[in-house]
Amino acid sequence: MDAVTYSNAEVQAELTHWNVLKVDGDEHPDMVGYLGVPGFPSTVLYSAKGARLQSVPGFLGPEPMIELLQSARKAAAR
Numbered sequence: 001m002d003a004v005t006y007s008n009a010e011v012q013a014e015l016t017h018w019n020v021l022k023v024d025g026d027e028h029p030d031m032v033g034y035l036g037v038p039g040f041p042s043t044v045l046y047s048a049k050g051a052r053l054q055s056v057p058g059f060l061g062p063e064p065m066i067e068l069l070q071s072a073r074k075a076a077a078r
Helices: 002-006 009-015 029-035 062-077
Strands: 042-046 052-057
Touching (some): 002 009, 002 062, 009 062, 052 062
Antiparallel strands (some): 042 052
């Protein structure tokens, strides 16, 4: 996802609205459990208050990632 999704300019622009944490599950299995990561790769979104907003297992290309981030941001703002 680094090479295809996170390098995309539109994804990077949307990520400016988020705090991003990238976890290597092999090196930090405790964080995988704590964050509720369902598998690798995964995208898990939390609100600024720590509420889990959404969890999506699997690869996300740029367009699905942008849609996910925008919809989660709108939902968190309600």
